[in-house]
Amino acid sequence: METAFIDDQETGTETSTATEATAYLALCDQPYSSPSRTGKPPLNPSHFVPATLVESAQTSSDTKLLTLSLSPDSIPQDNQEPTPIWSVFVKDDDIQVERPYTPLEGVDESGKMSFWIKKYEHGEVARWLHSKQVGSSIELRGPMKTWAWKDDAWDDIIMVSGGTGITPFYQLLYHVFSKNACKGRLTLLHASKTPADLPPAHMMEFLHSIAEKHPDKFRFRVFVDSLDAPRQLKTKIPMDLTCDRIGKSALQDALRLKKVTPWWETLFWPTSVPAVAEDRRLIVLICGPEHMVNAVAGPYGRNYSQGKLGGILAELGLKSHQVWKL
Known part of the structure; x- marks a missing residue:
């Protein structure tokens, strides 16, 4: 199911x-x-x-x-x-x-x-x-x-989460790296309101440890809306913390769509982002607040069905079969 x-x-x-x-x-x-x-x-x-x-x-x-x-x-x-x-x-x-x-x-x-x-x-x-x-x-x-994992179905799995929406992806990553079942690349972009709202310490430590041990298999980036936080945090602040929302640039990077263009070329030719090939073996999973889902992948359909693909991912050329809203 x-x-x-x-x-x-x-x-x-x-x-x-x-x-x-x-x-x-x-x-x-x-x-x-x-x-x-x-x-x-x-x-x-x-x-x-x-x-x-x-x-x-x-x-x-x-x-x-x-x-x-x-x-x-x-x-x-x-x-x-x-x-x-x-x-x-x-x-x-x-x-x-x-x-x-x-x-x-x-x-x-x-x-x-x-x-x-x-x-x-x-x-x-x-x-x-x-x-x-x-x-x-x-x-x-x-x-x-809620979503069917297959060991060899994708070359790239990009996960986008907000707040406690990280929990399905944590379960997936825990399974994949505990069972040594990773055959493709996985990327997790996670957003919290402040550093104090980040996931519990043991979750963050696990995610950072697999990112360090398997840099060719897993990338982990953390975003916060604000750096305001209590002085004493139960969660260690990651070194790669970005004070911003997960936007087009971060998604382009996760999808490996960024191309380096010499500054002088932009004076004569408009810059463009390479389109995602329709037959590329990738899936983008998103789980978080509705405003995040709307911005990244378009709103849910009726009764929280998948709905039409929209948002940043549609702008980047992804197709509906390449995106799943949890």
């Missing part, structure tokens, strides 16, 4: 696609996963299983790093955990509402899953999660595929 989820992003509200309902009904027609000897089923998309909140760490004024633990009976087997990118639905028991969130490293052998979640003023489930204390029981169902 390749359905676009508005998943743990800075949209100001928590939303999921209308196709979620169709997918849910289709899943309900499938048989439930076989229960264990104790009668508890493993994590599955058809119905909810309980997990325990084992760690809750404040990472900024409105974000938390939450770690949930499944019981031994609910841990998916090795062959049951999907390839990235996938999410699980979390249910707010108080008002019976569910929203999807991306486990950063998937599910580990002990059944633990970590989530970086932002609290919104009108986000019911995120506010509910932020209020939970260690030891609380939280119900999950999934996994739900």
